[in-house]
Amino acid sequence: MKKPVWNFYNPLVPKPKEKKEFVKIDYLKEIKAKRQTDEQKKKVESAINWDTLKDQNIDDKTKIELLKARTKLIEENAERKEKMNKLNGSTVEDNIDINDM
Numbered sequence: 001m002k003k004p005v006w007n008f009y010n011p012l013v014p015k016p017k018e019k020k021e022f023v024k025i026d027y028l029k030e031i032k033a034k035r036q037t038d039e040q041k042k043k044v045e046s047a048i049n050w051d052t053l054k055d056q057n058i059d060d061k062t063k064i065e066l067l068k069a070r071t072k073l074i075e076e077n078a079e080r081k082e083k084m085n086k087l088n089g090s091t092v093e094d095n096i097d098i099n100d101m
Contacts, residue, residue: 020066079092085094 081094081098085098
C-alpha cells in the first residue's frame, strides 16, 4: 500500500529569510584612492599661477574664475598658518608673514 503524500503548507509560519551574500569591502583601497584624487586636485590648484592670468588668449570670465581659485588658496593657507601660530605661539614675524600673503 502506498503512503499518501501530504503537501501541507501553513501560511502562519514565517518563511525562512534569505541569507545575504558576502560582499568584500576594501576600506583601505577606498581611502588610498580618495587620497590620490585629493592630491591630484591640490596639484591642479597649486598649478594656478600668475603667468596664466597674463595670457591674452584667456577671456575675462575664466580670468575671474582663476583669480577666485587663487585667492581661495591663499586664504586657506593664511588661515592654516594662523591656526598653527595660535597653537604653537606666534611671534611678530609670523604675523607679518601671514599679513604679507
